[in-house]
Amino acid sequence: MDIRTLCLGVLTMGDATGYEIKKTFEDRLDLIFHASFGSIYPALNKLTDENLVSCREMSQEKRPDKKVYSITAAGRYRFLEEIMKKPAGDRFRSEYLATMMFSHLLPASTISQLIDERIADRTEKIASMLEDCPDRSPNSEQFMCGYGVAVYQAEIDYLNENRHLLEADALIGQRAAE
Amino acid sequence: MDIRTLCLGVLTMGDATGYEIKKTFEDRLDLIFHASFGSIYPALNKLTDENLVSCREMSQEKRPDKKVYSITAAGRYRFLEEIMKKPAGDRFRSEYLATMMFSHLLPASTISQLIDERIADRTEKIASMLEDCPDRSPNSEQFMCGYGVAVYQAEIDYLNENRHLLEADALIGQRAAE
DNA sequence: TCCGTTATATATCAAATCGATATATGATAG
DNA sequence: CTATCATATATCGATTTGATATATAACGGA
Incomplete structure (x- = not known):
């Protein structure tokens, strides 16, 4: 496709x-x-x-x-x-997650800021999805909309609950650099 | 990047x-x-x-x-x-979701099968992630692993709860085609 | 008033990337 | 006995990106 x-x-x-x-x-x-x-x-x-x-x-x-x-x-x-045809596998590229993967090489303040921005972005995206996707839409569009909201919400929840993992890494990196 | x-x-x-x-x-x-x-x-x-x-x-x-x-x-x-550098936005391509977007054009059996396969695939991916990512890993890897599990689990839950939306569409399409 | 930005609209192109294919060998499974 | 899988590198046509160019109008801020 x-x-x-x-x-x-x-x-x-x-x-x-x-x-x-x-x-x-x-x-x-x-x-x-x-x-x-x-x-x-x-x-x-x-x-x-x-x-x-x-x-x-x-x-x-x-x-x-x-x-x-x-x-x-x-x-x-x-x-x-x-x-x-059988759909091919998903193809994803996130520079954001790639950066997070190496958070131990970055200052703690940068990491915290990136996480804050991500949460804000996802929150915004959810809001605009809920706005653009009311009941009138066909089922498939409602499904897609709901899918997006579910995935983004899972991401927000995960970030809130686990950001300390990355922020701790960044602190260690910072101390080592000093 | x-x-x-x-x-x-x-x-x-x-x-x-x-x-x-x-x-x-x-x-x-x-x-x-x-x-x-x-x-x-x-x-x-x-x-x-x-x-x-x-x-x-x-x-x-x-x-x-x-x-x-x-x-x-x-x-x-x-x-x-x-x-x-500030990370660029995510870039995603899913032939699977693109197909689902047009589920009303496909037979109901095909849709159900695709959803089953997706759930099986995500379940497998979660299992292999949990296996490959034990406590020994650095924080950032644990974070990434957990992130993947959280997102995939959200997808599975969403599919289980909302698959009827697409399956209903497909049935309607099928009747119209008859 | 002037200036920058945003929106509407199409087009092009170098550079990046994909996915398939080729080549070679050994192990493992059926 | 044969097929498939894993290790290992390389190449190449086709696809896609992201930036840029061009043109017009609207809108808001200094």
């Missing part, structure tokens, strides 16, 4: 421009699947070439022109083929 | 071959930072060119020759510089 496939998926939910697809990735899918402009625009061009989406250009007043994409019947079929 | 930096990080914990570094990523860092052979070997070559690591070749009986890498003083300094 690549970004082309995910663009098809977003388009099954309704027509959209490349910009709007990026917004959807940012707002609702970043927890699931990260994608940048540099991959979305080329993906849409290729999908258009393959007749999996159609594109109509619209000129706008007071806004740049835009290209609105619609998924075609062939596109829907292709998307179904793709999501029938 | 790139894979070169993380290789330096792994080498602060002791000398290792490229293969062993890959193992470390798989066994203990996959939750944190994904990396493949295709990026690790070139990373080590470049680090060697920059004198951030040194390399000694060792011929072995009954095993292929290997190259053991050690971090240099310059490497340690560079690594510290890198982890002092």
Whole structure:
């Protein structure tokens, strides 16, 4: 499954421009699947070439022109083929956790600050998820929203209960450095 | 922070071959930072060119020759510089969750099976984490291990409590298709 | 008023990274 | 006897990132 496939998926939910697809990735899918402009625009061009989406250009007043994409019947079929495949394993990259892994090399104050910031960030993300995801949404979106909240809340709880492990390490490092 | 930096990080914990570094990523860092052979070997070559690591070749009986890498003083300094920087945001990609997002397009049996498999996988991962991460480990490793267990357990709990949301969607999709 | 930032919108490109493949040997399991 | 797994390194096409460029309008603060 690549970004082309995910663009098809977003388009099954309704027509959209490349910009709007990026917004959807940012707002609702970043927890699931990260994608940048540099991959979305080329993906849409290729999908258009393959007749999996159609594109109509619209000129706008007071806004740049835009290209609105619609998924075609062939596109829907292709998307179904793709999501029938066994999903590959998750791929995760967190510079934050990588930093924490080496907390014993950093000053205690830096570690504490990073943890505070993380908790604040996760708290914010939970709030915006709960706001954007009311009862009206389809079940799958509610599920995803709840999933995000559950995981982020687990992270917050864990940080609050175990931050002393890292803060102790950092203190030791600091003393050794003195 | 790139894979070169993380290789330096792994080498602060002791000398290792490229293969062993890959193992470390798989066994203990996959939750944190994904990396493949295709990026690790070139990373080590470049680090060697920059004198951030040194390399000694060792011929072995009954095993292929290997190259053991050690971090240099310059490497340690560079690594510290890198982890002092503000960490970039997490980058996540889960084909599994992407599939779940469109569960209403799939047969109910497929969804149920995927959820069962996910729970089994997470349960296994927790078990192996608890096994590999006893008290002897330094605080930061215990912290990471606990973090993984907490997040995976939250996922399992959430799936058990909310799988009906997706399974209901899939049933509806199935009826509509009939 | 002027200036910086944010939002809308598309496009491109070097650099980073993935994942598959190739090569070689020994051990272990079925 | 054969298949698979573990050790070990290397390469390469394809994918993806993240930064940058371009253009216009709105909005708020100094």
